[in-house]
Amino acid sequence: MADVTELRSYQLGVSRPPLSLADLPEPEEVFGVRRLGPKELVKYAIGPSLIALGISIGSGEWLLGPQAVGQYGFVGVGWVILVSALLQTFYNVECSRYVLATGEVPVVGWGRVPPGFLLWVPVSVALVIFAFIAGGWAAGAGQGMYALVHGELPRSGAEEPRLWAIGLLLVVFAITASARRISRALELANWLMVVSILIGLLLIDLFIVPFELWWEGIRGFFTPASPPEGITATQLGALAGFTALASGLNWYVMGHYRDKGYGMGFRAGYISGLRGEKRELLPVGVTFPDDEANTARWRRWYRLLLTDMWGVFFVGAMLGMLLPTILMARAVELSGETPTQANVPTFVAGVLDVEYGRFLFYVALVLGVLILFSTQLGIFEAMVRVTTDAAHATSPALRKLIEGDPRRFYYPFMLLLIVVISVILHFALPVSLVQWSxxxxxxxxxxxxxxxxxxxxxxxxxxxxxxxxxxxxxxNVLFFGFFFVNFIADFVGDPLVTF
Incomplete structure (x- = not known):
């Protein structure tokens, strides 16, 4: 391959146009500061990891993890959580590496892999839609909202929680529509929700969870052990898949690094909200020449990426799994019962109501709604974003139709998804939907x-x-791939392994 310094463009992969060449920007140029110190890092540079973390502290951490621990304990389950979080954070960094180096989001980059975009771009979009359109995250949030409004847990099969779930989808639409820059609006919303969630869970846990359970939860992460008797590999696979984020599909969130302006994302543009000005979004990415100055800038951007992912996302994801699971374990101790698929979104709140009164009941419900809504916000918007990016980058006819403004596709498609998910919500329990996803x-x-x-x-x-x-x-392939193969085997006949 020729050195990029000898070329005016850089052909990466197949079937897509070559990347143009430009210098990497300095972080200070992107974030509009004189010097990027610790204060500026928190205020301006950290962001995409919070959107991912808002999704992360959700279905796995509030539904699947607590349900598994509530039924089977920490040992034999905790190590699956730790391994999954480590592998997924590393995978996130590798997905984001491509975004920083090219300004292309992953769904567009997949089109450069042989045999080309006609196969991989539609397949990638279909997998994301198929995985998340079930709406288990929305259904769980709807149950929490019902309990919060009525002061009691919803009965099985009740319609009103589904209506609340649909209403929260419309709230997501309102947040994105009122934004000048959609990614920035998501960052600010997740700053508020994630900080509130972690502080709220920490205070409740310090109040009601004895030290022995804290230690048991932490020890469970680092104790290699066979999975507990009775748990299925499908349950473990769901827990592994939704610990941290979404295993092999994590790339669907990493495009926010482009919109944040990380690396060559600064040259590629972003999707603006309805209140913002129309912004150019390049259909083909940009990369940088291989020279000393750009190498030094690349190292700076890569260090920022590592800080964002390992310092914020990984730490937050582990806390986001530990705090709800030890709370669930304490609720099981206090009640003498175990959560079921039907009641796990509101199980802890019900126990706290009986043991400590209405105040903690409502606090737990508020935290549960925030947890599942932050997931709902990130997943729902990402499905729309991935489809918009794919269509805009690969279809000149669409770009002409929407006059180069991706918002003209983004918002109508979001409304269409609201209708489809609203129908699907009526077919299964939230945890069943989440396990499928x-x-x-x-x-x-x-x-x-x-x-x-x-x-x-x-x-x-x-x-x-x-x-x-x-x-x-x-x-990553071996660990998460095993659980998927087992899921299919279990779906069509017998699982590969039983415990």
């Missing part, structure tokens, strides 16, 4: 790590991964 996410781990290896190996030299990065991408 999580195991479908594991399917992505059999596909996208290999595609990422291909793309990242062809980036400009300073941005390419080291050899051990490929080994860890392979570990």
């Amino acid at each position: 999580a195991n479908m996410s594991n399917l992505g781990a059999l596909i996208f790590p290999f595609m990422l290896m291909y793309l990242n190996s062809k980036l400009p030299r300073p941005a390419r991964p080291r050899p051990w990065h490929y080994v860890l991408l392979g570990a």
